[in-house]
Amino acid sequence: VRVLVLNGPNLNLLGQREPGVYGCLTLAELEARCRSYGEALGLQVECAQSNHEGVLIDHLHAWGAAHRSGQALGVVFNPGAYTHTSIALHDAIKGVEPLPVIEVHLSNVHAREPFRHHSWVAPVAAGSIIGLGVEGYLLALQALAWRAGLRTK
Numbered sequence: 001v002r003v004l005v006l007n008g009p010n011l012n013l014l015g016q017r018e019p020g021v022y023g024c025l026t027l028a029e030l031e032a033r034c035r036s037y038g039e040a041l042g043l044q045v046e047c048a049q050s051n052h053e054g055v056l057i058d059h060l061h062a063w064g065a066a067h068r069s070g071q072a073l074g075v076v077f078n079p080g081a082y083t084h085t086s087i088a089l090h091d092a093i094k095g096v097e098p099l100p101v102i103e104v105h106l107s108n109v110h111a112r113e114p115f116r117h118h119s120w121v122a123p124v125a126a127g128s129i130i131g132l133g134v135e136g137y138l139l140a141l142q143a144l145a146w147r148a149g150l151r152t153k
């Protein structure tokens with residue numbers, strides 16, 4: 001079963017970007033961990049990253065269509081700073097319902113600047129996992145596997 005791990009703006013800089021906040025794992029390492037954890041859950045994990053809001057929306061539309069035709073389980077999505085600004089992402093997720101989209105943030109956005117406390121994605125996400133680093137992505141994959149009734153370790 002196919003699952004998308006989608007990362008938004010600036011997450012291509014993981015490993016070098018504010019390591020005190022985001023850790024020293026690179027995006028490639030994060031994606032590799034998602035792939036191998038997903039494999040153990042019976043998931044085929046595909047990964048994408050974009051710094052462009054419209055490209056993220058295109059991914060959501062494509063995965064919404066795949067989900068409608070029974071070819072995709074859901075999306076694990078870290079929208080980066082677009083979380084706090086993007087009504088377009090909110091509308092896109094709403095527009096591809098019932099595709100389950102799980103919002104993930106590496107850092108605990110609620111313990112940071114007030115402008116990170118609001119999420120336009122949270123009200124339309126299946127759920128949100130915040131502040132648990134890369135493990136949050138793995139928990140989100142586990143949640144998608146559970147929803148699909150796949151056997152988990």
Ligand code: DQA
Binds near residue numbers: 080082
């Ligand atoms: C982030 C939190 C956002 O506020 C920030 O803009 C990011 C990363 C996180 O994973 O903690 O780019 O989504």
